[in-house]
Amino acid sequence: MARGLQPVRGTHDLFGDDKRRFDHIVAAARSVAAGYGYAPMATPAFEFTEVFRRTLGETSDIVTKEMYTFASGSGEEVTLRPEGTAPVARALVSGGRLQVLPARLFYDGPMFRRERPQKGRMRQFHQVGIELIGEPSPVGDVEVIAAGARLLERLGLTDSVTLHLHTLGNGASRDRYRTALVAYLDQHRGSLSADSQRRLDRNPLRVLDSKAPEDREVADKAPRLLDHLDSDSAGFFAEVRCQLDALKIGYEIDPLLVRGLDYYMHTTFEFVTDRLGAQGAVLAGGRYDGLTERMGGPSLAGTGWAAGIERLSMLTGDNLPAAPRPVLVARVAEDATTQALRCAEALRDAGVPAELALQGSLKRQLRHADRIGARAAVLLGRRELEAGVVSVRDLDSGEQSEIAIAQLPGHVLEMIDGG
RNA sequence: GCGAGUGUAGCUCAGUGGUUAGAGCACCGGUUUGUGGUACCGGGGGUCGUGGGUUCAAGUCCCAUCACUCGCCCCA
Numbered sequence: 001m002a003r004g005l006q007p008v009r010g011t012h013d014l015f016g017d018d019k020r021r022f023d024h025i026v027a028a029a030r031s032v033a034a035g036y037g038y039a040p041m042a043t044p045a046f047e048f049t050e051v052f053r054r055t056l057g058e059t060s061d062i063v064t065k066e067m068y069t070f071a072s073g074s075g076e077e078v079t080l081r082p083e084g085t086a087p088v089a090r091a092l093v094s095g096g097r098l099q100v101l102p103a104r105l106f107y108d109g110p111m112f113r114r115e116r117p118q119k120g121r122m123r124q125f126h127q128v129g130i131e132l133i134g135e136p137s138p139v140g141d142v143e144v145i146a147a148g149a150r151l152l153e154r155l156g157l158t159d160s161v162t163l164h165l166h167t168l169g170n171g172a173s174r175d176r177y178r179t180a181l182v183a184y185l186d187q188h189r190g191s192l193s194a195d196s197q198r199r200l201d202r203n204p205l206r207v208l209d210s211k212a213p214e215d216r217e218v219a220d221k222a223p224r225l226l227d228h229l230d231s232d233s234a235g236f237f238a239e240v241r242c243q244l245d246a247l248k249i250g251y252e253i254d255p256l257l258v259r260g261l262d263y264y265m266h267t268t269f270e271f272v273t274d275r276l277g278a279q280g281a282v283l284a285g286g287r288y289d290g291l292t293e294r295m296g297g298p299s300l301a302g303t304g305w306a307a308g309i310e311r312l313s314m315l316t317g318d319n320l321p322a323a324p325r326p327v328l329v330a331r332v333a334e335d336a337t338t339q340a341l342r343c344a345e346a347l348r349d350a351g352v353p354a355e356l357a358l359q360g361s362l363k364r365q366l367r368h369a370d371r372i373g374a375r376a377a378v379l380l381g382r383r384e385l386e387a388g389v390v391s392v393r394d395l396d397s398g399e400q401s402e403i404a405i406a407q408l409p410g411h412v413l414e415m416i417d418g419g
Numbered sequence: 420g421c422g423a424g425u426g427u428a429g430c431u432c433a434g435u436g437g438u439u440a441g442a443g444c445a446c447c448g449g450u451u452u453g454u455g456g457u458a459c460c461g462g463g464g465g466u467c468g469u470g471g472g473u474u475c476a477a478g479u480c481c482c483a484u485c486a487c488u489c490g491c492c493c494c495a
Contacts, residue, residue: 006486061493065420083495111495116420118489127495195492211491259494270495281495308495332453366455374455381453395455 010115010123012310021313021320022126025155026108029128029307032151033106036143038130041105043087045112049079054294055086057262066113080112083261084306085288086295088131093297101134101300108309120279120311129285129306133292136301138239141267141287142247145240148283148305149249152271155312156319161271161282163250165241166257168265168286169225169233177228178204188218205258224255233266240267263288267303276311283307326353327412328369332362332381340380343390343408347378350409352416354378369395376415378408 007013014022030040049069068080081087084107092098108128117123130147132140145163152161168174182204189197193212200207208219229237244251251269259268268286276282285305293299327347331340340356347354355372357365362379369377379391379400390408393400394415403411 009486066493113494115493116491117487118491121494125495129495206493261494278490279494284495306495311495330454362453363451363455368455370455377455379453383453391454393454398455400454 008123010117012122012124017320017323018313020323021316022309024320025309025312025316026128028154029108029151030106032147032154033128033130035150036104036130036147038104038106038132038147041088041091041107042109043081043084043091043107045110046078046080047087047090049077051086051090051295052079052082055089055261055263055291056083066115068112068114082113083111084109084127084129085131085263085291085302085304089133089288089291089297089302090295092133093292093295098134098292098298098300102140103131103133105131105133107131118279119277120308120314122310126309127306128309129304131302131304133302134300135303136289138236138267139243140301140303141240141269142243144285144304145244145269146247146249148269148271148285148307151307152283155316157273157282157312157315160275160315161273162252164254164257164270164272165244165251166254166268167226167229167233167237167240168258168268169229169237170265173229173233174225174265176230177223177225180223180228181205181208184222185218191218208258209256219256226253226255236266259284259286263291263294265289269305273311273315276314279311281308282311282315323373324353325373325375325416326355327376327378328355328357328365328372328374329378330357330362330365330369330380332365332379333385336380336385339385339390339405340378343378343380343405346405346409347412350413352409352412366393366395376412378412 033040049067052067067082069077070079072078088105088107092103097103106128107130108126110124110126112124114123115121128151130144132144135143149158149163152158169177182200185192185200185204185207189200191214192200192207193210193215196207196210196212196215199210207215208222210216210219226237241251254270257268257270264286266287266289270281270284272280273282274280283305284307285303287301287303289301290299291302329340329344329347331337337358340358344354344356355374357368359365362381366377374395376395377393379393381391384390384402387402388405389402390405391400391402392408392411392415
């Protein structure tokens with residue numbers, strides 16, 4: 001059984017293929033983002049608590065119960081970031097980087113939420129995300145959605161996910177709708193679940209996507225946000241749909257898609273899957289005009305998304321490029337150290353990953369070569385030293401030959417090319 | 420924060436209240452003192468999550484507790 005110190009609940013160690021898959025997803029996201037002109041950037045893993053309290057909404061669950069908040073040494077209250085968008089907006093404002101707009105930014109890194117862990121949900125999890133700041137047009141939303149779709153395609157997940165699309169409209173539309181919705185729900189308060197009765201008071205839109213069967217009946221007949229949009233909001237949404245159609249990006253209008261963070265408006269979207277248990281969203285975002293103003297800067301448009309790397313990772317499965325196979329350089333004779341180091345460096349100069357084996361019998365070293373998946377082994381023993389050569393063993397075919405040290409990189413490269 | 424399920428070797432799991440708790444895989448060694456993978460032979464490894472209780476006797480039954488998993492809430 002496991003002994004000693006344990007990892008903190010909801011955190012995770014990553015080894016081997018799991019870590020390679022993780023890195024592959026980040027690399028794919030960075031590459032896709034670069035193709036759209038999004039420049040990599042990074043923000044700190046923690047911020048003054050105010051950054052999140054001001055932007056996510058006082059009543060959102062993230063703010064009320066999920067933040068890792070603590071006092072820094074100097075008495076300031078700081079919080080491990082629960083999401084990436086607010087810090088990016090803060091960084092643009094505090095760094096004065098608002099001269100060249102729109103700003104296109106890509107980030108990746110850990111996020112922290114103090115939730116009960118379950119499938120696809122950790123306390124420390126990781127996201128990649130893009131933000132487009134200073135582009136008020138619906139074309140901005142189309143651009144970020146297209147980038148998201150392209151990333152999922154690159155990861156081979158197009159058939160695993162569905163794009164759900166909705167709009168919250170502008171502030172005026174949302175307020176008008178909220179009034180109508182609360183009036184309707186109030187009439188049915190008695191038939192709602194306890195959770196939803198609480199939602200009705202705190203965040204009525206949330207009743208719409210409740211999973212409780214008793215709520216579904218009420219929610220499915222509730223007034224629709226789409227019927228309460230003013231002409232600006234309706235036109236904005238129509239343009240988003242029109243351009244997505246033009247790009248042949250398929251989507252479903254999901255009138256129940258309500259996002260949890262206060263800063264969203266107009267377009268919201270989620271790429272969802274049914275393969276991750278209770279967690280459906282793998283890449284999600286929307287428009288957040290005005291977020292920079294809440295950080296004390298000018299009011300700017302904003303739109304973007306974040307994707308959960310762990311969730312993507314669970315979906316990609318074995319769909320992973322082959323691991324690079326190293327060459328093992330075995331120092332069989334004790335006094336072959338210098339030759340072994342030189343051979344390994346020569347291989348690396350040629351772009352071939354090389355690993356040194358110093359300990360134990362040749363048998364043991366070859367077994368190690370097998371375990372690390374080495375393509376070949378370079379043997380440096382008494383015989384080789386005296387003859388001024390190295391033995392190169394092809395570990396797939398078992399063929400072995402002695403060659404001059406100067407020929408080593410070329411010989412190995414040829415072997416790799418041959419399979 | 421709430422609910423359910425599961426905790427036995429590094430991993431996956433057997434184990435009817437009754438000897439010294441087992442298997443497969445993995446690991447180590449040998450067959451082979453300069454040759455991996457396959458095969459054969461051998462070996463090491465367990466406070467049965469933890470603490471209490473019931474019993475002549477507990478891995479097994481009861482209670483508590485901790486951890487993990489899944490779900491609710493919420494969300495990437």
